[in-house]
Amino acid sequence: MEYRKTRPGTRSSQYMHLIAPRTSPCLFPRAGYGESDPNPKRDVKSEALDIEELADQLELGQKFYVLGASMGGYSVWGCLQYIPHRLAGAALVVPVINYWWPSFPAELSRQAFKKLVVPEQRTLWIAHNVPSLLYLWMTQKWLPSSAAAMHNPEIFSKHDMEVLQKMMAMPRTIENKSRQQGTYESIHRDLLVAFGSWDFDPMNSTNPFPQNEGSVHIWQGYEDRLVLVELQRYISKKLPWIKYHEVPEGGHMFMLVDGWTDRILKALLVGEEPSAA
Incomplete structure (x- = not known):
């Protein structure tokens, strides 16, 4: 496994962050990204166990913090489910949502799904219902496939576009290296895991910190067009022990x-509530 010491938030969602008290944050690349070995059997559980293994290799201690953004959110849900005893705290930033989680009311998830641009709807439907066809769908040239993977401007807010423009002006070396093992073992595998059938429903998760010795946070942008705010609000109501933060713009x-x-x-680390944006 590869890890990088870095400042969180400086790169895209192929990484999640492990943080131990009194140490620098390190990045955990999911299997198939960068120099991490591909795992054809990668799932939410294997990801959590890989994180635990890396934390032990780095001697982060018995407990550590995890932070996952966007697609990295499913890794944090896995940690909460499979290794809660190892966590000092957790943060999920605009975490990916699986529209087929059982606890979602059918009408709520259906209406939210319909708000996605059509290419994204098709991609997620295939990833969930016909996973064996995902590679063919993502590589065909007749119809647009994943709007997110193609950076389709329709799925980004005004503020997202400003961030993207700055990122496009930066060197692409790190991003290119992150996908050196091919998009199937990185991006496509992410879609298969995140939108496939999970062994658990995150909305049935139990509080890993019943004595308030740690905390779990969800951060959601109100204008997010990839991860929809109404679903994140529903999750936060089902799990009132999670501290939910909504960023208006x-x-x-x-x-x-x-x-x-x-x-x-x-x-996450000191419990300091954020001031208004």
């Missing part, structure tokens, strides 16, 4: 706006 990439990474970390 935030899009899917609000964490990359100056100052937000620090606010998220302070809330």
